[in-house]
Amino acid sequence: MTTTTSHVPEYVPESEGPDGAAAAARPARLIHTESTTEIPVHLLFREEPAAPPAEVKRPAVVAHRPPPEKEDRDTRDIGVRARASAPGVDPDIVERPARVLPGIAGVLAGVCGAAGCAVTAWWAGVLPPFAEEAFGRSAGAGGPGPAQWAAFAGAGALGLFGFGGLARGRTGRAWVLELFGRYRGTVRGTGLLWVNPLLLRRRVDVRLRHWRGEPLPAADRGGVALRVSVLVVWRVRDTARATLGVEDHEGYLRACVEAALLRVPVAAPGAGRGAVQATQDVLTRLVAADAGPVGVEVCAVRPLRVEYAPEVAAAMHRRRLAALDARHRASVVGAVVDSVEDTVTRLTMRGLVDLDDYERQVLVKDLTVAFCAGRGETGS
Numbered sequence: 001m002t003t004t005t006s007h008v009p010e011y012v013p014e015s016e017g018p019d020g021a022a023a024a025a026r027p028a029r030l031i032h033t034e035s036t037t038e039i040p041v042h043l044l045f046r047e048e049p050a051a052p053p054a055e056v057k058r059p060a061v062v063a064h065r066p067p068p069e070k071e072d073r074d075t076r077d078i079g080v081r082a083r084a085s086a087p088g089v090d091p092d093i094v095e096r097p098a099r100v101l102p103g104i105a106g107v108l109a110g111v112c113g114a115a116g117c118a119v120t121a122w123w124a125g126v127l128p129p130f131a132e133e134a135f136g137r138s139a140g141a142g143g144p145g146p147a148q149w150a151a152f153a154g155a156g157a158l159g160l161f162g163f164g165g166l167a168r169g170r171t172g173r174a175w176v177l178e179l180f181g182r183y184r185g186t187v188r189g190t191g192l193l194w195v196n197p198l199l200l201r202r203r204v205d206v207r208l209r210h211w212r213g214e215p216l217p218a219a220d221r222g223g224v225a226l227r228v229s230v231l232v233v234w235r236v237r238d239t240a241r242a243t244l245g246v247e248d249h250e251g252y253l254r255a256c257v258e259a260a261l262l263r264v265p266v267a268a269p270g271a272g273r274g275a276v277q278a279t280q281d282v283l284t285r286l287v288a289a290d291a292g293p294v295g296v297e298v299c300a301v302r303p304l305r306v307e308y309a310p311e312v313a314a315a316m317h318r319r320r321l322a323a324l325d326a327r328h329r330a331s332v333v334g335a336v337v338d339s340v341e342d343t344v345t346r347l348t349m350r351g352l353v354d355l356d357d358y359e360r361q362v363l364v365k366d367l368t369v370a371f372c373a374g375r376g377e378t379g380s
Contacts, residue, residue: 098185103192113159
């Protein structure tokens with residue numbers, strides 16, 4: 001494949017000079033070293049080597065505000081992100097069933113202990129006079145000896161353990177058992193049970209419960225101070241962690257609700273049902289993530305009453321009134337303008353009047369004043 005340059009005249013005459021003589025001719029070729037050169041075909045279609053990607057340096061500080069849809073997405077996922085920062089509890093504190101016996105075993109042990117005490121007293125000869133007359137003469141004559149005292153102690157301990165360990169389990173209630181500060185299990189059974197009387201019992205309510213607190217401080221998406229009353233539906237899922245993992249699980253739950261209200265933008269008063277439902281879902285996820293490690297299951301956190309804080313309530317009320325008044329004025333002005341335009345158009349199209357620009361302006365002004373005055377009298 002070859003390339004050639006185009007052929008043009010070598011000299012182009014220039015305009016004549018003042019003396020009538022032709023001026024010096026100038027060369028028309030732009031390439032003085034004109035020649036024909038062969039170029040290999042593979043060089044014409046050779047791809048350029050790809051330039052190495054430029055290294056993009058990340059700015060040290062990025063100061064921008066995310067778009068509203070991104071803010072909404074981040075707000076919905078705030079409960080999921082909060083799970084990573086949830087408090088930790090000792091993994092050894094996990095609820096497990098305690099060893100208990102049916103109540104009939106404790107009753108039998110107590111009866112046997114009482115019977116043993118009576119027999120030992122008859123054996124030692126320390127029965128009351130009426131008992132001696134009823135059961136006959138006592139076997140002992142000189143008072144209780146070491147053997148009688150040992151039998152009496154054993155029978156008494158058996159009776160105390162038998163009757164002292166009886167307990168009545170109820171539905172929705174549980175006992176957390178401890179022995180010398182160590183967790184020994186949880187009793188969730190119902191009916192008559194026998195529990196070791198040496199164990200310390202802590203009663204825990206495991207029923208589904210609700211808590212409605214006093215108005216708590218919060219803020220909407222614009223940062224306006226609010227007061228929110230919430231209804232929290234919850235229950236104790238892990239009795240061991242709720243009792244031993246935290247000092248007061250109910251107080252801890254209140255603190256989690258207060259912290260969540262300060263972190264989540266609450267829907268302003270008068271917001272739609274969708275905004276209220278989104279706020280409820282985010283609050284529920286966030287409080288459940290914070291209270292889950294201590295054995296508390298949060299079913300729902302519902303904002304019941306949302307109102308502006310006292311310090312901003314008056315200002316927000318005036319702002320709403322001003323917005324309503326501006327909206328009303330805009331609607332009135334629009335209606336008046338439409339009426340004036342319709343009147344002038346009809347008068348002109350029907351040929352009732354022939355107006356120039358000045359007369360049209362005067363007519364529009366007079367009609368506007370008349371319509372506005374009429375609407376003012378009607379509204380008053």
